Amino acid sequence: MAASTTSASPLGISFDCVEKRFGSLVALRGISLKIQPGEFVALLGPNGAGKTTLLRIAARLVNPTSGQIHLTSGISATDAKHLIDMVGHSTLLYDELTATENLTLFAELYGLDDVLARVASALEACGLSSRAGSLVRTFSRGMRQRLSIARALLRGPRLLLLDEPAAGLDREGLVWFGATLARLRDDGCTVLMSTHARNESLDLASRAVSLVAGRIERDTGPGGDPRPLLATLRAEA
Amino acid sequence: MTTARAAAILLSKELRLEFRTRELLTTTIVFALIVIVLFSFAFNPTAEESRRYGPGLLWIAFLFAGSLMVNPSFAREQSNSTLDALRMAPISSFAILLGKMLANFIFLALSECILVPAFSVFYNVSLSGIVSRLILVLLLGTLGLVVTGTVFSAISAHARMRELLLPLLLLPILAPLLIAAVEATASLLTEQPALDRTWVSFLAGFDIVFLTASWLLCDYLIEE
Numbered sequence: 001m002a003a004s005t006t007s008a009s010p011l012g013i014s015f016d017c018v019e020k021r022f023g024s025l026v027a028l029r030g031i032s033l034k035i036q037p038g039e040f041v042a043l044l045g046p047n048g049a050g051k052t053t054l055l056r057i058a059a060r061l062v063n064p065t066s067g068q069i070h071l072t073s074g075i076s077a078t079d080a081k082h083l084i085d086m087v088g089h090s091t092l093l094y095d096e097l098t099a100t101e102n103l104t105l106f107a108e109l110y111g112l113d114d115v116l117a118r119v120a121s122a123l124e125a126c127g128l129s130s131r132a133g134s135l136v137r138t139f140s141r142g143m144r145q146r147l148s149i150a151r152a153l154l155r156g157p158r159l160l161l162l163d164e165p166a167a168g169l170d171r172e173g174l175v176w177f178g179a180t181l182a183r184l185r186d187d188g189c190t191v192l193m194s195t196h197a198r199n200e201s202l203d204l205a206s207r208a209v210s211l212v213a214g215r216i217e218r219d220t221g222p223g224g225d226p227r228p229l230l231a232t233l234r235a236e237a
Numbered sequence: 238m239t240t241a242r243a244a245a246i247l248l249s250k251e252l253r254l255e256f257r258t259r260e261l262l263t264t265t266i267v268f269a270l271i272v273i274v275l276f277s278f279a280f281n282p283t284a285e286e287s288r289r290y291g292p293g294l295l296w297i298a299f300l301f302a303g304s305l306m307v308n309p310s311f312a313r314e315q316s317n318s319t320l321d322a323l324r325m326a327p328i329s330s331f332a333i334l335l336g337k338m339l340a341n342f343i344f345l346a347l348s349e350c351i352l353v354p355a356f357s358v359f360y361n362v363s364l365s366g367i368v369s370r371l372i373l374v375l376l377l378g379t380l381g382l383v384v385t386g387t388v389f390s391a392i393s394a395h396a397r398m399r400e401l402l403l404p405l406l407l408l409p410i411l412a413p414l415l416i417a418a419v420e421a422t423a424s425l426l427t428e429q430p431a432l433d434r435t436w437v438s439f440l441a442g443f444d445i446v447f448l449t450a451s452w453l454l455c456d457y458l459i460e461e
Contacts, residue, residue, distance in 0.1 A: 059321075060324075060325075061321050078327070080353055081326065082327045084325065085325060088321065090316075090317045090321070091317045092317060092318055092322035093319065093320055094250070094317070095316070096254050096257055096258060097254065106322065108246045109238070109243060110326060139299075145419040151322070197314040
């Protein structure tokens with residue numbers, strides 16, 4: 001019930017001195033970052049900078065070694081599970097299930113109503129209606145990525161975490177993905193997207209944060225203009 | 238969403254995945270059948286010897302089958318990180334564990350439906366008159382095996398040598414269960430079959446203890 005009352009509200013997240021170690025490897029070093037509700041944040045940085053770890057901590061898939069994360073509006077961890085979703089490096093899909101079966105499984109686990117209609121609509125939106133009954137293992141990388149994004153959007157998350165989400169998407173897929181992100185931003189969904197500087201959907205970002213060796217190197221801040229930083233990174237890329 | 242509802246959804250997924258490929262069931266049943274047949278040929282037991290040693294051989298075959306069966310439970314969630322998707326869903330960690338336990342229980346019970354008649358034939362052991370009591374022992378023993386096996390499958394899922402690690406962790410823990418199941422089964426295969434309530438109670442206690450422990454520790458078992 002609590003989740004449904006908060007589901008339409010934008011959701012912010014703050015990291016307070018978050019550190020993450022994997023044995024002797026320090027992936028994140030004292031990250032403090034406050035993301036306002038409704039912000040679209042581009043998380044940039046070279047490989048191994050700690051972007052994925054930061055996103056996985058935000059998704060509560062990994063616990064920080066030290067430091068804390070907080071969600072706005074005092075939302076509990078239980079309710080947060082209704083409001084946060086992630087698209088990761090892996091597809092988070094079962095290869096031996098069909099596209100429909102995958103989305104139906106997650107729609108049921110999310111406790112959504114009218115599952116069949118929602119799944120059909122999601123497949124239509126991501127352009128996979130014609131392959132609804134095909135096993136995911138028969139899909140190309142781009143088709144899997146579209147379905148993975150469709151899965152994450154099924155429950156209308158208020159905080160969407162995207163880790164290199166455009167990987168494998170073709171031209172048509174990128175257009176669909178860009179339009180989907182624009183709609184999410186307009187709907188007030190908070191987006192934290194890790195990507196490389198050549199991704200065109202970065203133009204939607206309202207803020208850019210760059211990580212280097214587990215530390216925040218640059219942050220344009222809420223209300224700042226991310227374009228100079230993005231242009232610099234594009235030039236470097 | 239209740240734990241039971243989420244576990245039922247996940248059980249349905251596990252059954253669909255397995256019955257689509259039948260990889261796990263087929264290989265496990267064939268492997269356990271080979272164990273039973275090879276023991277039969279190697280020892281060529283008399284009826285008396287079968288009653289004496291048969292329960293041990295039968296439960297060792299179940300143990301091997303069970304440890305093969307539970308190994309992929311969490312390992313196959315690794316390939317596309319699907320466990321992450323389950324962990325992000327608004328369901329309890331115990332529902333994830335319970336769904337897998339139920340699926341493993343069904344798979345092992347199905348295997349036993351083939352292995353027990355095969356045991357009866359190859360070892361010349363009559364099961365008439367003890368079927369219902371044998372089923373009780375099999376159910377309790379199988380439950381303990383899959384509960385413990387699924388828990389250790391979750392623990393070993395992230396290990397690089399998980400195929401070796403799981404039996405190393407699992408078999409010592411299952412030794413008391415194996416002893417109780419063998420003794421309870423042996424008491425049914427004597428000339429005067431009687432259900433040994435002490436060993437049956439031990440099996441039930443083992444199941445309750447490990448099921449409760451898995452419920453209490455499920456968050457730690459499922460987390461990365």
